[in-house]
Amino acid sequence: MEEFYIDSDGTRLHAKLDRPEGVTGKGPLCILVHGFTGHMEEDHIVAAQKAMNEAGISVLRVEMYGHGQSDGEFKNHTLYKWVTNALSVVAYAKTLDFVTDLYMCGHSQGGLLTMLIGGMCPDDFKAIIPLSPAWMIPETARDGSILGVNFDPQHIPEKLCFDDRELSGDYVRVAQTIHVEDEIARYNGPVLIIHGDDDEAVPYSYGVKASQMYKNAKLVTIHGDDHCYTRHLDEVSKAIKEFWN
Numbered sequence: 544m545e546e547f548y549i550d551s552d553g554t555r556l557h558a559k560l561d562r563p564e565g566v567t568g569k570g571p572l573c574i575l576v577h578g579f580t581g582h583m584e585e586d587h588i589v590a591a592q593k594a595m596n597e598a599g600i601s602v603l604r605v606e607m608y609g610h611g612q613s614d615g616e617f618k619n620h621t622l623y624k625w626v627t628n629a630l631s632v633v634a635y636a637k638t639l640d641f642v643t644d645l646y647m648c649g650h651s652q653g654g655l656l657t658m659l660i661g662g663m664c665p666d667d668f669k670a671i672i673p674l675s676p677a678w679m680i681p682e683t684a685r686d687g688s689i690l691g692v693n694f695d696p697q698h699i700p701e702k703l704c705f706d707d708r709e710l711s712g713d714y715v716r717v718a719q720t721i722h723v724e725d726e727i728a729r730y731n732g733p734v735l736i737i738h739g740d741d742d743e744a745v746p747y748s749y750g751v752k753a754s755q756m757y758k759n760a761k762l763v764t765i766h767g768d769d770h771c772y773t774r775h776l777d778e779v780s781k782a783i784k785e786f787w788n
Contacts, residue, residue: 558605574645577607671734676749741769
C-alpha cells in the first residue's frame with residue numbers, strides 16, 4: 544500500500560493505492576470514493592477495495608474535499624468541488640504507467656459522483672460501479688429537502704444543520720443545478736449497481752431506476768440490507784469479484 548496526496552487545484556486529496564498481492568506489472572485500476580460524511584477506511588469501502596484486489600484490480604482510494612484527511616471543511620464541500628476533485632484524480636490515474644484499463648466505483652454520494660464522472664469522461668472508463676448511489680440528491684434539493692432537512696428551495700438558507708454537523712447553503716445551490724440523467728445518457732459502457740433493498744438513506748427504487756436508464760447495466764440487489772451493507776457485506780464483496788470474472 545502506498546499513501547500520498549493528489550493535488551486538485553491546490554486542494555490536497557488523501558489517497559491510498561493498493562495493488563493485488565504479488566502484482567507488480569501492468570493491469571487495471573479502479574478509483575474508489577466514499578460517500579457523504581464518509582472516508583476511505585469505512586468497512587464497506589475497505590471490503591470493496593479488498594474484493595477488487597482479490598479480482599486482480601489495483602485500487603486507488605481517495606478522500607474528497609472536506610472528508611477524511613483531505614483538505615477543506617465538511618461544511619464547505621459541494622458536488623462541484625467533488626467533481627473537480629474527481630477529474631483531478633482521473634487525470635492523475637491516467638499518468639500511472641502500469642494502468643491498462645480504468646474503472647470508477649463510489650458509495651452513496653460517491654456513487655452519484657461516479658455516475659457524473661462516468662458521463663463526463665465516458666471514453667476513460669472501462670466500466671463504472673455505483674454502490675447505493677445517492678443520485679436523488681439534486682432532485683430532492685430542487686424539491687426543498689436534503690437528507691431529511693427541509694427548506695424553501697427558492698430561498699435557500701445560509702446553512703443547514705444535520706445532527707452535529709453544518710452544511711453551507713452553497714451545497715444546495717450547486718446540487719439544484721445538476722441533472723444526473725444527462726450523464727447517465729452519455730455513458731454506454733458496462734455499469735454494475737449494488738443496492739440494498741432495505742436502504743434507509745437512498746431509496747432502493749433509485750438503484751432500480753438507474754439500472755433501467757443505463758444502456759448496459761446490471762443491478763445486484765442485497766436483500767434485507769441497509770445503506771452501508773452492515774448485514775451482508777460478504778454478498779457485496781462477492782458481487783464485486785464476480786463482475787470481473
